[in-house]
Amino acid sequence: MLPLRVEDQAIGPDLLQLSAAIEVSSVSVTIADMTANDAPLSFANEAFLKTTGYSRDDIIGRNCRFLQGEDTDPEAVRAMHNAICAGESLKIDILNYRKDGTPFWNNLHLSPVYDARGVLSAYIGVQHDVTDERAAQEMETHRQRIEALGRMAGGLAHELNNMLQPMLTLPQLVSDSLPEGAVEAREDLAVLEQSARDARDLVADMLAYTRVSKSGEEALPAQQAIEQALKIVERTLAGRVGVRFYTNTSEALKITRLSQGSLQQILVNLALNAADAMGSKGHVDIVLEQHADGGALMRVRDTGSGMPPEVQARIFEPFFTTKPIGEGAGLGLHVVRDLVRHAGGEISVISEPGQGTTFLIHFPPATAVEPKE
Ligand SMILES: Cc1cc2nc3c(=O)[nH]c(=O)nc-3n(C[C@H](O)[C@H](O)[C@H](O)COP(=O)(O)O)c2cc1C
Ligand SMILES: Nc1ncnc2c1ncn2[C@@H]1O[C@H](COP(=O)(O)OP(=O)(O)OP(=O)(O)O)[C@@H](O)[C@H]1O
Ligand SMILES: [Mg+2]
Structure with missing residues (x-):
């Protein structure tokens, strides 16, 4: 088949334009050579390299299965194998891994390319990070x-x-x-x-x-709402670790655009993570203060395992977890950040291995709330 590469001067002007278009396309495109053994990649556009973190030299000449890893569903791999053996097209969502090991969901569309004689000459793959x-x-x-x-x-x-x-x-x-x-x-x-x-x-x-409750309609009284939420937190923890609540704010401190249910979800997720990190002994401390800007500052502190910087950098990513399969979905903190941002707030973390972890959540004062994202 023709190697579709922009820098290849052997191809005609139409094809050159076509390959240039594919090269700059925002969707990932790959082509595998079906005339060679084990369907090696003969082309990958810029978007594919950007999504996966590989360089062209890393991947040209290799079968695209290098994107698969530990949690890739073997059923999905079999389905691709069968479709390719039968020369059929296939649309599938498959868990893949970037060069740095980060997982991503790949919505993959594979289509066979037949030459003028009806012989399968190539496969084209279109990938979306979903x-x-x-x-x-x-x-x-x-x-x-x-x-x-x-x-x-x-x-x-x-x-x-x-x-x-x-x-x-x-x-x-x-x-x-x-x-x-x-x-x-x-x-x-x-x-x-x-x-x-x-x-x-x-x-x-x-x-x-x-x-x-429809968030945003009524402001939550911060202290009261946290006290109420902690009843659910304590029931969820079922005695695994204790919970202590400290505050020196006035009862008038309010959080806007946040429902009681969302506050509970935030605290339940943070407390469950803290209990996991503390091996189920010790206390989670929740501290509520008024921020200098008049908003609310909530700290959730544990004395657990802490996190190295490379884990901290990724904790809010969807599906990021360090827990064994079946124990953590890696969604807890993603949901927490989403809820905090919806209320116009921001969440950050301070942690060191062996020194415990503190999550800081800042909710802006009532007048300054602009939802983020
Ligand atoms: C053009 C093309 C693109 C492909 N892209 C991907 C991909 O992005 N991710 C993936 O997991 N597999 C991809 N595959 C599938 C694998 O290369 C391979 O066919 C699959 O793992 C099944 O074969 P195996 O059981 O021999 O590994 C692609 C295949 C072709 C032909
Ligand atoms: N308090 C904490 N102490 C140490 N590590 C933590 C703490 N909170 C979160 N982490 C790390 O961040 C990762 C992501 O947390 P997140 O709550 O998003 O997912 P999870 O707890 O793994 O799964 P789940 O979806 O069940 O909550 C955890 O796997 C853990 O490595
Ligand atoms: Mg969690």
Whole structure:
């Protein structure tokens, strides 16, 4: 086949223009030579090199499977193998890796090129990096799940509250009718009533967490909202680590464009990461202060493993995780940053291996809020 390279003077003016166009195209384009053994790449445009981080010298003459790695789905590789053996075209999303090891989702379109005699001479591959779209999709699915859970919790809460009514009111009535000396029985009834109250509070917390309040309509009172959120955080941590909350701000400090549910999601994600990093012992400290600009500054501090700079640099990337397969999706901090930015805020991290980690979240004052991204 013709090697489609701009610098090749042997090809005619039309082809030269065509290859120049492909070269500057914003989508990645590769061509594999099907007349040679193992379908080596004979061409890759600039966009492909930019996306993957490889140089032309690294890849020309090699089969494109060098992009695959540890978590690439073998089913997807088999599907490509079968399509190529059959000379058919194929569209597929496959997890690939850049030269520096970063994973990315590649939406790949493979098409066979037949010569005038009907012989398969080449394959053309068109690649799109769809990592951000897939992350957005996962977040949307997650949001829908929370929303469905919210609807279900709403229905359940109503019924549960009805069922709890007798347990909330009867113990007192029965207690009043007991003879003076029935101290133990009264204590038992008080325990019963307290349990019913706890159950009612739990239902209320669940509702606050799952309710999809429209962020931005009402400002959140920072201190109160954090205290409320910490109830859910503590339940989620289930005693793995303790949580302490410190603040010296006035109760008037507000966070705008952030819903109670989003604040809870932020704190749950940060606290779960902290618990993982601390090997489930110690405390997560949450500190709320007023920032010099009048906004809110929230710090979430742990005394866990800390992170080396190369990990810190990537923690907000979608799908970046250092946890074993099945334990971390690598989405927690991506979601956190998204929620913080939606509120016009910014998140940063200070960490050192062995010295723990502090996340700093700055929410601007009510008047200065411009959502980012
Ligand atoms: C033109 C062309 C482009 C390709 N691009 C990619 C790619 O971007 N990512 C990838 O994982 N595989 C890509 N492949 C598929 C692999 O090269 C290879 O065909 C696949 O891994 C199945 O074959 P194997 O089972 O022998 O590895 C491409 C194949 C061709 C022919
Ligand atoms: N407090 C922390 N201490 C040390 N490392 C952390 C801390 N928080 C995050 N990390 C690092 O950042 C990575 C990304 O965190 P992120 O919450 O986005 O994903 P994850 O926890 O791996 O998975 P999940 O999607 O389940 O949250 C973690 O895998 C971990 O390496
Ligand atoms: Mg996490």
